[in-house]
Amino acid sequence: MRLLLILLVITPVIFTNCSTKKMRQKASNEAFRANPPSAGTPPEINLGKHSMFTLDNGLKVIVVEDKKLPRVSMQYLIDVPPVKQSEYAGYIDLTAEWLLKGTEKRSKTELDDAIDFMGAKLSSRSDGLAASCLTRYKEDVMGIMAEVIRSPKFDEAEFNKIKNRTQSAIMASSSDPDFIAGNVSKVIRYGQSHPYGEIMTLHSLERINPMICKGYHKNYYRPNVSYLAIVGDITESEARALVEQCFGDWEPLERPLAGPKLPVFPDRTKLYLVDKAEAPQSVVRLTYPMELKYTANDRLAAMVMNTILGGFFNSRLNLNLREDKGYTYGVRSGINADQYVGYFSISGSFGTDVSRLVVEELLKEMNDLRLNKVSEEELERARQYMMGTFARSLERPQTIAQFALNQARYGLGSDYYESYLDRLAAITVDDIQAAAIKYLRPQNASILMVGDAERLKNDLKDLPEINDIVFMDKEGNTLDQEKYILPTGLDGRDVLARYIENIGVTDSVALNTLLIESEGTLTDIPLRSTSWFRHPQTMKQVISSQGQTMQELLYKEDKVIMTQMGQVQELTGEAATDQNWMAYILPEQYILGSGYEVKLKDVEQINGKPHYLVEVSGMASFPVKFYFDVETGLKSRMSYIVAMGNQLSEQQTDYSNYREVEGIKFPYRSAITGQAMPAPLILNVKRILVNPQIDDEVFNQ
Template identity: 35%
Template sequence: MKKIFIFAVAALFVQSVSAQKLDRSQRPKPGPAPTITFDDPVIYNLPNGITVLVVENHKLPKVSASYQIDAGPITEGAKAGVIGLLDGMLNEGTVTKTKAQFDEAVDQMGAQVGVSAGGGQASALTRYFNDAFLLMADALRNPAFPQASFDKLKSQSLTNLKSNERNATAISGRVVNVLSFGVNHPYGEFETEQSINSIVLDDIKAAYKKYVTPSRGYLTFVGDIKPEAARAIAIKAFGDWKGEILTFPALAKVNNPAKTEVDVVNVPSAVQSEITVTNLIDLPMSSPDYHAVLLANEILGGGADAKLFRNLREKHGFTYGAYSNTGSGRLQSTFSATASVRNEKVDSAVVEILKEINVMRTEKVNPDVLQNAKNLYNGSFALGLENPTRSAGFASSILINNLSKDFYRTYLKKLNAVTADDIQRVSKKYFSHDNARIVIVGKTDQFLPGLKKSGLVVKQFSKYAEPIQ
């Protein structure tokens, strides 16, 4: 009993000393960035052009595989909607199995199998994986294309278009893309009742023949499988597959407006307006600006602790949330700041969004704010590495985006080297203020008078982005 009492007193003494040394008024200093370690995948190349990547992980008796076709953006023209219908048709059975038989075979294994015009995926316990994988390959290579399924999916597409006719969010997404890229650009195209009605089953078959192919294909295996076994099942499923040769599309560059303009669409039934402040950017992942832009976007509108959210929601109560997003890649993408705002507060919200963008461009970010953004990326990136699929994705990303082999191993090192000067520099370069496009979809009679007083150029458009005089 005496020994227990002495131990308890000693423990209390140590706890008291520790509490005296701990100053809870000071935020703990961040530790070093996590060290990134992961194994490179084993890579094979099949004669028909498919690149096979294998990441072994035997912690669980499970294997996942994905097949990605790097076709790039597809221009559909007058047949806009054909790729979406093809996605659905590829899951409507094969030449040897009806949809019901195919789905039952998948369910009996407790597997997950799905395909689309861009590829497919299969995941199952190790004992069932080969069968699940061959089902995926069968769906990709031997679709049945039944007329009844096509009629059903086409009818559903028309119904979805009808249901979104007065949906301000859907209208905004369409109009933003058209005004940013142009209606003849693959990113600016959109489905209409006319384009869907013009599509026949032969169009689906033609699109399948053209785009679902081993060319520019990346087949990734992750999990409880040996590289040799993965290669063997890949050859069995896809080794004799032949198809069209794909070329990554070269798209003409699109320009931002010469001067910031406001483009409005009237939706009389809207109870709130969708605001998008956007501009086109060129940001390949290999750019030296890449990591700084990620952090700048996080600080501006990455979440509930970012500038836009704190201003528009916490300070002014205009919206439930305000965010920003920055694209990247081999082709032009967009920076955008978005919020869904009460109609009568639109003009004030636009002023505040532009103000926060301009602050990023003209003032240095607070060191603590920058460090918090870095901490968030450090933690989420390291946590993501617990999923072995992530490292497999790194490998294919390096090949597709022509990145250096150590791109992801030095990812956090480069991210943590970003300075406040870098944040201001890239904000000025990628977040436009004087030549942005402000698209507002909502009840115009409640916000148009206020916008016109701001001195900004205001243009009106239909819900299909057609100019209204």
């Protein structure tokens, strides 16, 4: 037995699966494993030390010495109330970026070279700058930071570069639903007239000029409204000497500073929709502003309440929507204090098909915390989690600097953090309910969803808790809702008739034959398409590339003949009927004269504009959908099913860029997308001939 044991130890790889199983079983059964082990003695939690001093010019400096790693970080913070930027929204950000583009002493190139050579980091944001470096470079980096803050070059060529790049960055982000949700939720929460509700747009960016930025810098980058926090491998006396040297002779400027007014608080719960067509998920933000100052007596109770609701993995929202229902990768809530106006927010991304259930559950969880007390156990779990989070945060010396900064800025009192754990221990289940009643407002919330607006509108329309549905664009501007309500007294045939009239086809201007030549590309391959139409129902299309015919389509009588790379396929019967309506010069006119069912189904959004959806049934074995711009009456989209070999495949054609030829409007650009296509096919019309002579031979096979 003993021998065997030794063998096992030396050559574990020879175990057969079976004996491994037995050993696993044996280990599994060891008694000590059955229950979690009991705790040792809790370690003492010590808050690190900081020192603070103020220069004669008013610059307040916080120093936290930490020798563990050979590095130093510096944070410069401007502590002024938010400034209203109005139609120039974004200029404060641009100012911060401009600072990094050169100083009076160094060009941008020299500045970048110096920072990168040291392996250091220097960045800026609207309320200040941050830098970090290896200990041996701390003097150089602080010197550069002071130069950047105090004597930027403000080169106008660099300013224009920033504007160009910012324009691209806004565009790059404009298809990111999280970015959109972040922007629009700010607008919804505070309103466009509150400084917190201002977002940079392409329009506001356009208006920003160098003067405003220089003005902001001159007035607000001043020592008497600023903090400098220095953390790491540096002593207080070293820091003091360095700061004095770099910032000692910086001129202060006193100016009156006023905080913003309170925003308007929502009087009922509304749903806001931003369209991202066919998005697989909806990005959801439930939010509202509220008065919650850092010094509020019940702030800690509100934070614990929020932890229970959505502040950690085991929160009610996450357990319900992720772990029980699998609707999301994760959902969180946050309750945020602020000197002027705080806010509450729930955020997550959820499958489009469960949006209604998600809204119901969010509101239900909020109500539940208001109506019922949490259990002692649930409170204890959240409390312990927060205590642990506090202890973990102390690993970073920057936390101590942050604590000192918060105490100074918000008047938190000198024992605020020392007493944090004791105060946390004293929170009761009654405190939690009181905080929920005060701060959770399911009746006065704004619920933003960035996703497939059409589906969301239909899925969410009769929720009892929702008073209104507001459509918004990506910048938080309200879209005219009226346009999305189906008008009474209008039917599908009216919409078709209006289209025919609007493109200019009348009894006197008729279309008998038509030739369209277009060019385009499909996955980099240049294509040319030529289509001939003859009234009523004959059509031929030839698609070629670099002189070679790739595909021919002939719609003639009741047949559809497809020739692809020499292979001929003929569709007859239903397969042909399903497609040969496309051979009409104006299918809409043909439909009007037919007995098919024509229904005005809905008003949907395409490219941010309302469109009538007209569905025609009976013409093919599946309904064909037409979309007409409500405003112009022109057709923007058609969606249908085509046969590709033996497979049925959805296809969609988008029309745009209408131009007039001999009094009739034609779309000069069409984009065809489909399940069976490797990439979208974009065709741009090169030539259109109205009522040309077409040789009969064209329509011969």
